[in-house]
Amino acid sequence: MPELPEVETTARELERRVRGRRVIDVVLSGARLRLGRAVDAAGVDRAARGRRITRVWRRAKYLVIELDDQALLVHLGMSGRLLVHPVALVRPPHTHLVLVLEGREEIRFIDPRRFGLVRPYALAELAAAEELAELGPEPLSPELTAEDFWQALRGTQGARVKSVLLDQRHIAGVGNIYACEALFVAGIHPGLVARGLSRPRAEALLEAVRVVLRRGLENRGTTLRDYAAPDGQGANQQALEVFAREGKPCKRCGRMVRRMAQGGRSTFYCPGCQRR
DNA sequence: TAGAGCCTGCGG
DNA sequence: CCGCAGGCTCTA
Numbered sequence A: 001m002p003e004l005p006e007v008e009t010t011a012r013e014l015e016r017r018v019r020g021r022r023v024i025d026v027v028l029s030g031a032r033l034r035l036g037r038a039v040d041a042a043g044v045d046r047a048a049r050g051r052r053i054t055r056v057w058r059r060a061k062y063l064v065i066e067l068d069d070q071a072l073l074v075h076l077g078m079s080g081r082l083l084v085h086p087v088a089l090v091r092p093p094h095t096h097l098v099l100v101l102e103g104r105e106e107i108r109f110i111d112p113r114r115f116g117l118v119r120p121y122a123l124a125e126l127a128a129a130e131e132l133a134e135l136g137p138e139p140l141s142p143e144l145t146a147e148d149f150w151q152a153l154r155g156t157q158g159a160r161v162k163s164v165l166l167d168q169r170h171i172a173g174v175g176n177i178y179a180c181e182a183l184f185v186a187g188i189h190p191g192l193v194a195r196g197l198s199r200p201r202a203e204a205l206l207e208a209v210r211v212v213l214r215r216g217l218e219n220r221g222t223t224l225r226d227y228a229a230p231d232g233q234g235a236n237q238q239a240l241e242v243f244a245r246e247g248k249p250c251k252r253c254g255r256m257v258r259r260m261a262q263g264g265r266s267t268f269y270c271p272g273c274q275r276r
Numbered sequence B: 001t002a003g004a005g006c007c008t009g010c011g012g
Numbered sequence C: 001c002c003g004c005a006g007g008c009t010c011t012a
Helices: A004-018 A041-048 A146-154 A161-166 A176-186 A199-218
Strands: A023-028 A053-059 A062-067 A070-075 A081-086 A095-101 A105-110 A117-122 A258-262 A265-269
Touching: A004 A053, A004 A062, A004 A081, A004 A105, A004 A199, A023 A041, A041 A070, A041 A117, A146 A161, A146 A199, A161 A176, A176 A199, A176 A265
Parallel strands: none
Antiparallel strands: A023 A095, A053 A062, A062 A070, A070 A117, A081 A105, A095 A105, A258 A265
């Protein structure tokens, strides 16, 4: 569920709410998370218990909760949330990690589908973490130039442009919603072979990615089902042009928005506004 | 570069 | 009951 704007919103709100607080207890559900792998319970406990939360930040769709010289790397998968809640004995189903803080509040990681990830790292080892090793550039960073992006597109084989946007090795943090929205804003058909995009169209696409991500951030993310940040739901759903709007009229040209399958995911697009 | 698989929950 | 869901990884 969560893409760059949702994860960034979660990071900012966590930072605001819990930075500087000490973790006095750690509770794990024991459930297996991503790929059916067990969470390193002893490692998580060691990394968090008794330490102070010094910083919370985002890289791609990963969150990093820094605790002094330790860190927890967290991915929300499809259905994960990180919430701040008053301490309670009874917690909602699918609560897989709780960091109990001084001050009668706790951070809860709740993930019904269990595609998420929680993994402890020594802060000094984080830069070499396998999860972060192959990630491409941050789309909102000025260090990513249109030229770089165009070269990345040109370096792909036969991949469609939509799939390339989802590939975290080329550009990090874009998911299904914002990929569809960016292609609409750029007027590009999702089925185009990425390698064949002209330099001006590549530049327009990068600009569109930035526009939709910034808008998503301003709206604190898109809540279609159950996404929520610590301070509540997002508002970006009302700004969506094509995503989840199959059969509805395009807001720009009035033609019906279509849905097609690409790589096992749904792609929403307007056949009038998005050209090959 | 598809497709399956990992999971639960919801809406039609 | 079936299909579908803001992700990622491994396989053919």
